[in-house]
Amino acid sequence: MLTKLIRHEFRATSRIMWPIFAGMLALTLAMRASQNVLQNESPWLLNLLAVLVTIGFVFGIMALCFAPLVLSAVRFRDHLLKDEGYLTLTLPVNMHQLLASKLIVSAVWYAAAFLAVVLLCMIGAFDFSDWRVVPQFAADFLRAFRKLDGALQGQALLFALELFLFCVLGVTAVSLIVYAAYAVGFSFNKHKSALTAVSVLVFFQLVQFAAIAVLANLFCDGFTAWSSLTGVQAGNAIFAVALVCELIVCVIFYLVTYFFLTRKLNLE
Amino acid sequence: MNILECKALTKRYSGKSALEGVELSIEPGRIVGLLGPNGSGKTTLIKLANGLLTPTSGEILIDGKAPSPETKAIVSYLPDRNALPDWMTVAQTVDYYADFYADFRRDAAQEMIQRLGLDVSQRVKTLSKGTREKLQLILVMSRAAKLYLLDEPIGGVDPATRDYILRTIIGNYNEDASVVISTHLIADVEQVLDEVIFLQNGRVERHTTVDAIRGETGKSVDELFREVFKC
Amino acid sequence: MEWQFRNDSPIYTQLTQRLTQAIVAGEFRPGERLPSVRELAVEAGVNPNTVQRALADLERDGLVFSQRTAGRFVTGDVSMIENAKLRLADQCVENFLSEMAKLGCGRDEVIALLQGRKEEEP
Numbered sequence: 353m354l355t356k357l358i359r360h361e362f363r364a365t366s367r368i369m370w371p372i373f374a375g376m377l378a379l380t381l382a383m384r385a386s387q388n389v390l391q392n393e394s395p396w397l398l399n400l401l402a403v404l405v406t407i408g409f410v411f412g413i414m415a416l417c418f419a420p421l422v423l424s425a426v427r428f429r430d431h432l433l434k435d436e437g438y439l440t441l442t443l444p445v446n447m448h449q450l451l452a453s454k455l456i457v458s459a460v461w462y463a464a465a466f467l468a469v470v471l472l473c474m475i476g477a478f479d480f481s482d483w484r485v486v487p488q489f490a491a492d493f494l495r496a497f498r499k500l501d502g503a504l505q506g507q508a509l510l511f512a513l514e515l516f517l518f519c520v521l522g523v524t525a526v527s528l529i530v531y532a533a534y535a536v537g538f539s540f541n542k543h544k545s546a547l548t549a550v551s552v553l554v555f556f557q558l559v560q561f562a563a564i565a566v567l568a569n570l571f572c573d574g575f576t577a578w579s580s581l582t583g584v585q586a587g588n589a590i591f592a593v594a595l596v597c598e599l600i601v602c603v604i605f606y607l608v609t610y611f612f613l614t615r616k617l618n619l620e
Numbered sequence: 621m622n623i624l625e626c627k628a629l630t631k632r633y634s635g636k637s638a639l640e641g642v643e644l645s646i647e648p649g650r651i652v653g654l655l656g657p658n659g660s661g662k663t664t665l666i667k668l669a670n671g672l673l674t675p676t677s678g679e680i681l682i683d684g685k686a687p688s689p690e691t692k693a694i695v696s697y698l699p700d701r702n703a704l705p706d707w708m709t710v711a712q713t714v715d716y717y718a719d720f721y722a723d724f725r726r727d728a729a730q731e732m733i734q735r736l737g738l739d740v741s742q743r744v745k746t747l748s749k750g751t752r753e754k755l756q757l758i759l760v761m762s763r764a765a766k767l768y769l770l771d772e773p774i775g776g777v778d779p780a781t782r783d784y785i786l787r788t789i790i791g792n793y794n795e796d797a798s799v800v801i802s803t804h805l806i807a808d809v810e811q812v813l814d815e816v817i818f819l820q821n822g823r824v825e826r827h828t829t830v831d832a833i834r835g836e837t838g839k840s841v842d843e844l845f846r847e848v849f850k851c
Numbered sequence: 852m853e854w855q856f857r858n859d860s861p862i863y864t865q866l867t868q869r870l871t872q873a874i875v876a877g878e879f880r881p882g883e884r885l886p887s888v889r890e891l892a893v894e895a896g897v898n899p900n901t902v903q904r905a906l907a908d909l910e911r912d913g914l915v916f917s918q919r920t921a922g923r924f925v926t927g928d929v930s931m932i933e934n935a936k937l938r939l940a941d942q943c944v945e946n947f948l949s950e951m952a953k954l955g956c957g958r959d960e961v962i963a964l965l966q967g968r969k970e971e972e973p
Contacts, residue, residue, distance in 0.1 A: 444720065445720070834862070
């Protein structure tokens with residue numbers, strides 16, 4: 353059932369995401385074309401247009417970074433808490449499978465959006481007149497990685513993995529905070545959207561306080577312990593603490609979401 | 621075993637009682653009318669049976685089990701609103717049901733859709749309200765479920781559509797299954813019912829057979845209902 | 852076939868009556884296979900259990916017999932159908948007479964009225 357849910361979730365979300373990617377690609381190509389206009393002596397109207405397209409590209413990239421979050425939030429609301437919820441929540445699946453499918457698919461879209469941003473920036477910046485720069489770039493990248501690996505005493509891959517996990521858990525935590533806010537907000541009879549917004553603010557504020565408290569404890573009280581660690585050791589320790597903290601945030605908000613969706617469900 | 625059973629079932633919303641100590645059992649193979657004025661608890665009872673609400677106290681059992689993915693697999697539910705994703709095409713809604721419900725009879729659904737003259741490539745969004753309701757009913761009745769829970773299937777439709785809906789229900793439900801039809805339009809459904817349950821202010825006022833009412837009182841269920849719920 | 856139900860008596864008794872009429876009037880011919888319970892239910896717009904009950908009544912009256920796999924058939928025994936017709940006709944006459952009695956018409960008067968009708972007939 354989980355695979356069916358995931359497949360369905362992809363079908364429902366890709367009809368939004370692919371057009372966004374396609375639109376951004378078109379915008380990027382338009383921007384490149386407009387760069388040629390800017391370099392030449394052109395009428396002011398064309399220049400203005402070129403500037404606008406470039407500004408549009410910058411905003412588009414920013415929007416692309418937020419698209420997976422917005423999509424995952426809207427999708428959660430529409431699929432579970434609005435009229436469609438009557439169908440979704442009476443499927444022969446359990447709530448864990450439903451939540452897992454949503455979290456997995458939104459994590460994949462975050463990754464896709466990240467890759468898309470990188471690719472679009474490269475397309476926007478590369479000099480296509482000379483294709484030899486591509487292998488050169490790859491070689492440069494590899495060299496830089498080896499250098500880094502040396503500096504990190506052969507642990508660059510571990511750090512990359514930790515960074516990757518940090519990002520995955522991070523986007524999952526953000527999704528879950530938003531899900532929990534929706535689950536809480538929509539458990540009320542009235543003002544569901546407003547109460548969801550309030551919940552989001554309160555939840556993020558609470559997480560922020562908790563993060564500050566953890567940081568204060570780690571670096572003020574335990575400073576002597578840190579000073580005895582090597583740089584690499586300290587790096588690993590920081591990642592470990594961060595990952596555990598993210599995991600705790602995920603678990604807490606998963607439980608809040610689960611509780612409100614199963615025990616306090618209140619479809620309109 | 622009873623397909624649906626309520627034991628001292630109570631549901632309160634923020635202190636206000638929607639169902640109070642409901643005792644109920646429905647045997648397999650029956651078509652049951654869940655009748656009562658607006659706000660009598662019909663929808664609450666159906667939502668509880670579907671696990672969309674949890675009881676405040678008491679229990680509700682489907683085929684002996686509390687609502688769970690297992691019971692959802694044998695219950696076919698028609699909500700009182702359009703729950704089909706409106707971006708899907710008609711064909712995609714059929715695929716969706718076929719994908720998730722093992723008891724879905726694709727042939728039956730396709731035949732009914734064809735008879736209705738629906739274009740399967742049309743999006744749900746573009747269908748008229750009445751057609752959307754019919755499509756949803758077709759999907760629900762195409763399942764060979766053990767219990768059909770139909771919430772207000774004939775609310776606000778014209779007589780021809782009402783006939784279509786009732787015939788679709790009679791013609792397609794699984795014979796060993798039970799059908800629960802909630803409505804406040806009793807005259808319209810009376811002749812398809814075996815049993816009726818009168819709900820009043822969240823309590824079961826009466827649970828009997830249609831034949832018993834007609835045979836003993838010489839009145840139709842509709843007439844009796846008007847007497848019981850006289851304002 | 853017309854399917855209309857009154858409010859004052861159980862639907863299955865009305866259904867039994869309606870089906871008997873159909874057999875007597877030859878809408879279903881002797882020996883003919885009847886539609887299935889589900890088909891009849893859909894056509895009449897009534898509960899299949901009600902149809903089942905009405906058909907059981909007809910079986911008890913001997914107007915209908917069932918073969919385990921093939922379904923239900925109208926009896927081939929024409930005298931049985933003729934009897935049913937007489938029974939129904941008798942009932943009609945009974946009702947008619949009691950209505951006439953309410954108007955204060957005696958038997959002779961009723962017969963005279965009917966005679967008048969007979970002469971009207973082409």
